[in-house]
Amino acid sequence: MGERNVIKAALLGAGTVGSGVYALAEMLKDEMFQKTGASLEIKKVLVRNTKKDRPGIPKEIMTDNWQEILEDEEIQLVIELMGGVEPARTYIVQALEAGKQVVTANKDVLAEHGQEILSLAENSGCDIQFEAAVAGAIPIIRPLKQSLAGSMLTEIMGIVNGTTNYILTKMSEEGMDYKEALAKATELGYAEADPTADVEGYDAGRKIAIMSSLAFNSKVTFSDVYMEGITKITSDDIRYAKEFGYVIKLLGVTKLVDGKIEVKVHPMLIPEQHPLATVRDSFNAVFVHGEACDDAMFMGRGAGKMPTASAVMGDIIIVMRNIVHDNCGWNGGVAYKNYPVKPIEETRSRYFLRLQVADKPGALANIAGVLGNNDVSIAQVVQKRARDGVAELVVITDSVLERHFNDALMIVKGMSVLREVSGIIRVYGD
Numbered sequence: 001m002g003e004r005n006v007i008k009a010a011l012l013g014a015g016t017v018g019s020g021v022y023a024l025a026e027m028l029k030d031e032m033f034q035k036t037g038a039s040l041e042i043k044k045v046l047v048r049n050t051k052k053d054r055p056g057i058p059k060e061i062m063t064d065n066w067q068e069i070l071e072d073e074e075i076q077l078v079i080e081l082m083g084g085v086e087p088a089r090t091y092i093v094q095a096l097e098a099g100k101q102v103v104t105a106n107k108d109v110l111a112e113h114g115q116e117i118l119s120l121a122e123n124s125g126c127d128i129q130f131e132a133a134v135a136g137a138i139p140i141i142r143p144l145k146q147s148l149a150g151s152m153l154t155e156i157m158g159i160v161n162g163t164t165n166y167i168l169t170k171m172s173e174e175g176m177d178y179k180e181a182l183a184k185a186t187e188l189g190y191a192e193a194d195p196t197a198d199v200e201g202y203d204a205g206r207k208i209a210i211m212s213s214l215a216f217n218s219k220v221t222f223s224d225v226y227m228e229g230i231t232k233i234t235s236d237d238i239r240y241a242k243e244f245g246y247v248i249k250l251l252g253v254t255k256l257v258d259g260k261i262e263v264k265v266h267p268m269l270i271p272e273q274h275p276l277a278t279v280r281d282s283f284n285a286v287f288v289h290g291e292a293c294d295d296a297m298f299m300g301r302g303a304g305k306m307p308t309a310s311a312v313m314g315d316i317i318i319v320m321r322n323i324v325h326d327n328c329g330w331n332g333g334v335a336y337k338n339y340p341v342k343p344i345e346e347t348r349s350r351y352f353l354r355l356q357v358a359d360k361p362g363a364l365a366n367i368a369g370v371l372g373n374n375d376v377s378i379a380q381v382v383q384k385r386a387r388d389g390v391a392e393l394v395v396i397t398d399s400v401l402e403r404h405f406n407d408a409l410m411i412v413k414g415m416s417v418l419r420e421v422s423g424i425i426r427v428y429g430d
């Protein structure tokens, strides 16, 4: 095999995903030529701590000096797996400006600067591939950009964070405590370096922003996304949801309605029979609806070392083929429409509302009256367990404009019969 058939790459990051990619590159070493027409040599691995022992990765290829990689003309491919916005964004930009191809799993960068980076890649004639950035091993970026490009997409809804799905599964099925479940998800390599991003819904928010941009060909960034995480979900909420025939999942949703984009992340009660309700553990699932394609669903591991590495390796293989066939630089995904993003108050939801109220005649009627006066119609209501003069009221509403629900809630909160609002969660369905 001649020198021209070796593609030299640099790995930025050798943590959970980076070490998985290095290991997978070793496992596929002998097949790489058949798959791509070239073999892969990872020439340098950038880390913060070059002294740390990284099993399987030779010490001599470790560096903490980005310039060494940027200025190495032999390195054609940069695989960015460090995470965070900076310095990752700068390194990606500099690599593209230097004519290097880029593979990344970095949703933080893409959700904020994706459009600029895609334009830069197009202008530089370079590949930028990022399948691992959304829903780990599930192929979803490439389908959105390619297979579904003619489908007139109108909606994407999915479980796109493995950490929170793992936590909710463990809390619901094993009665595990929230903190313990989060610690386990971190130990298993699912969580972000700062797991606040997972549990507050920011990670899912980044992913839904990226998918929304690709699906609707319009720029949607992280700051456009309304986000609520799972930190307020209690075991009582989970128990009540079960009693009503629901499970609680953290969902990312984006819709194109009347020329406006809705994009949000929040916990949702999903009927037990719904396919998303059966997506457990670190699995993710993404539902896509288009006027032409109708419904499609994608499911697989959304996080973890080897599943994520598999998506990165798929991208590496595509880029290597493009290098071999001198076909780099077509990435797709550059937004050419300019749809406005709707404020959350103008979107509609159904609600599950758990209230502690004074156990007095008329309390339920008064609350129902306030809801009704604000266009919040009640689909189901249950009054439970009067204890120490306090009764628990569980209400499920019909679909309501968020603004109307908030107005009603504000009035309910000021009522003398109200002791506490213990749970507010959106419910699946129109």
Ligand SMILES: NC(=O)C1=CN([C@@H]2O[C@H](COP(=O)(O)OP(=O)(O)OC[C@H]3O[C@@H](n4cnc5c(N)ncnc54)[C@H](OP(=O)(O)O)[C@@H]3O)[C@@H](O)[C@H]2O)C=CC1
Pocket (backbone or CB within 6 Å): 012, 013, 014, 015, 016, 017, 018, 046, 047, 048, 049, 050, 052, 064, 081, 082, 083, 084, 086, 087, 105, 106, 107, 108, 132, 133, 136, 189, 190, 191, 192, 193, 302, 303, 304, 305, 308
């Ligand atoms: N974990 C997962 O399941 C998934 C992760 N991702 C994404 O993949 C990326 C990597 O995640 P993950 O592997 O979990 O992260 P880790 O925190 O495990 O690894 C990060 C690696 O990057 C290196 N690094 C970080 N900052 C710098 C810097 N400034 N200069 C040089 N090296 C740096 C670290 O070096 P050192 O080891 O010396 O500290 C470490 O090796 C992130 O963008 C993440 O969002 C995407 C899908 C799934």
Ligand SMILES: N[C@@H](CC=O)C(=O)O
Pocket (backbone or CB within 6 Å): 133, 135, 136, 160, 161, 162, 163, 164, 190, 191, 192, 198, 203, 302, 303, 304
């Ligand atoms: N922290 C993320 C990792 C993959 O994107 C998750 O839990 O899904």
Ligand code: NA
Pocket (backbone or CB within 6 Å): 131, 132, 133, 134, 135, 136, 137, 138, 139, 140, 141, 311
């Ligand atoms: Na993916």
